[in-house]
Amino acid sequence: MNDPKTRFLLLGAGVIAMGVILGTLLWWQLAPRTRVALVDRAGDDGLKQYGAAPEFKLTERSGGEVSLAQLRGKVWIADFIYTTCTDTCPLQTAAMAKLQKEFAAKSNVQFVSISVDPERDTPKVLAAYADKHEADRQRWYFLTGQRDQVIKLIRDGFHLSVAALPDSNESMGMIPHSPRFVLIDGQAQIRGYYDSRAMDSIARLRNDIETLLKG
Numbered sequence: 001m002n003d004p005k006t007r008f009l010l011l012g013a014g015v016i017a018m019g020v021i022l023g024t025l026l027w028w029q030l031a032p033r034t035r036v037a038l039v040d041r042a043g044d045d046g047l048k049q050y051g052a053a054p055e056f057k058l059t060e061r062s063g064g065e066v067s068l069a070q071l072r073g074k075v076w077i078a079d080f081i082y083t084t085c086t087d088t089c090p091l092q093t094a095a096m097a098k099l100q101k102e103f104a105a106k107s108n109v110q111f112v113s114i115s116v117d118p119e120r121d122t123p124k125v126l127a128a129y130a131d132k133h134e135a136d137r138q139r140w141y142f143l144t145g146q147r148d149q150v151i152k153l154i155r156d157g158f159h160l161s162v163a164a165l166p167d168s169n170e171s172m173g174m175i176p177h178s179p180r181f182v183l184i185d186g187q188a189q190i191r192g193y194y195d196s197r198a199m200d201s202i203a204r205l206r207n208d209i210e211t212l213l214k215g
Helices: 004-030 089-102 123-132 147-157 199-214
Strands: 057-060 065-067 075-081 109-115 140-144 180-184 190-195
Touching: 075 089, 075 199, 089 109, 089 180, 089 199, 109 147, 123 140, 180 199, 190 199
Parallel strands: 075 109, 109 140
Antiparallel strands: 057 065, 057 140, 075 180, 180 190
16 A cells, blocks of 8 residues: 555546546536426326426517417427537437428428527527428427526426526537427327437327327
């Protein structure tokens, strides 16, 4: 134990172990989590019910407004992204684009992407992003709004996690947010949450959309 080399190796191992522990604790504190409390009740179609979708009125990339009222009567899928994201957003948008193609013949299926960086994601910016991903203007909405409104909508309305959004004059950085899709039925009831990073979860989403369409 008096060997300096041995003491140095033990000290290095201790520092590494402490770093792993602190890193894990930090991840648990900062990682986006689903905040929804499951309503242990299934509908007649067998899918779970998580309560009503929140009322909202946001600005679409076209410059017009979109509200919950316009989506009633449709089965729709919501997700939360921002255009400069290099983390989960590209995967989310690619998955949404694939679903748009798969359900192209189902006019009562709608897709809704809400920006978690609303001040930077102006309608013009969202329009360019949507065009890049071949988003149908009638079927796939890209929405933005006031910062506080968006935070409240995501956290209190959809029960998902999102970090505090940056001020418009701050430098760009990652905005931790939930990578989950939310499925809403024609009565504006939340029926499921799906991890965009998991293929089996996306497959379940696809099946649940079909189930709601049959109802």
